[in-house]
Amino acid sequence: MARLSGLQRDVLTLYRRCLRACRTKPTETRANFERFTRKEFGKNMALDKKDFGTIEFLLRKGTRQLEIYEQAGVRNIAG
Amino acid sequence: MFRAAILRAARTASQSAVRAQRPAFQRITQTPFLQSRISTPATSISAIRCYASSSGLGQDEVTGRIMDLLKNFDKVQDQSKLSASSHFTNDLGLDSLDTVEVVMAIEEEFSIEIPDKEADAIHSVSQAVDYIMAQPDAH
Numbered sequence: 001m002a003r004l005s006g007l008q009r010d011v012l013t014l015y016r017r018c019l020r021a022c023r024t025k026p027t028e029t030r031a032n033f034e035r036f037t038r039k040e041f042g043k044n045m046a047l048d049k050k051d052f053g054t055i056e057f058l059l060r061k062g063t064r065q066l067e068i069y070e071q072a073g074v075r076n077i078a079g
Numbered sequence: 080m081f082r083a084a085i086l087r088a089a090r091t092a093s094q095s096a097v098r099a100q101r102p103a104f105q106r107i108t109q110t111p112f113l114q115s116r117i118s119t120p121a122t123s124i125s126a127i128r129c130y131a132s133s134s135g136l137g138q139d140e141v142t143g144r145i146m147d148l149l150k151n152f153d154k155v156q157d158q159s160k161l162s163a164s165s166h167f168t169n170d171l172g173l174d175s176l177d178t179v180e181v182v183m184a185i186e187e188e189f190s191i192e193i194p195d196k197e198a199d200a201i202h203s204v205s206q207a208v209d210y211i212m213a214q215p216d217a218h
Binding site: 004008009012013015016019020023038041045 | 174175176179180183187195198199
């Protein structure tokens, strides 16, 4: 694989954090969380890798979303 | 009859206990074959067990488990290219996000946690096998 830029690695780190958060969810709904994570990242797959502003914005948005959804009170997710 | 057997067993046990408690200098006077019989009490035979020794994960087993895991991964496009040396991106057609997922699945399979830095360096089945083999607590 080609060397990844710092920003690309940040995206992968966020993705990994999301998947780790999925593991803390109840077994029955874990698949829903994983599907949601994949879909959210998949939405912006086509984004140009030079579009730093957008990527940085989405990273911040994703991190905030993760902080909300990883709370123990969130037990299931639609999507 | 059963009680008699127990009594007999108890008597022989107490006799042997007494014999074992005899001071060492008395043994010298005994005949050699007697001495050899009592000088090795059963408790000294217990073998040494090392609980910290490695779980003995073989290279073939690790490779097999990782291949099974990839076989069940729905995003692998070309199953025929799946081998012990396949590259996640070049051979299996996975993107960087899928690679992260594969590495996370490997983490779960072997009950370990791979730090981000090492995880970013795993791009092929053989690299994953090498990493697992280097982990003493993988199982």
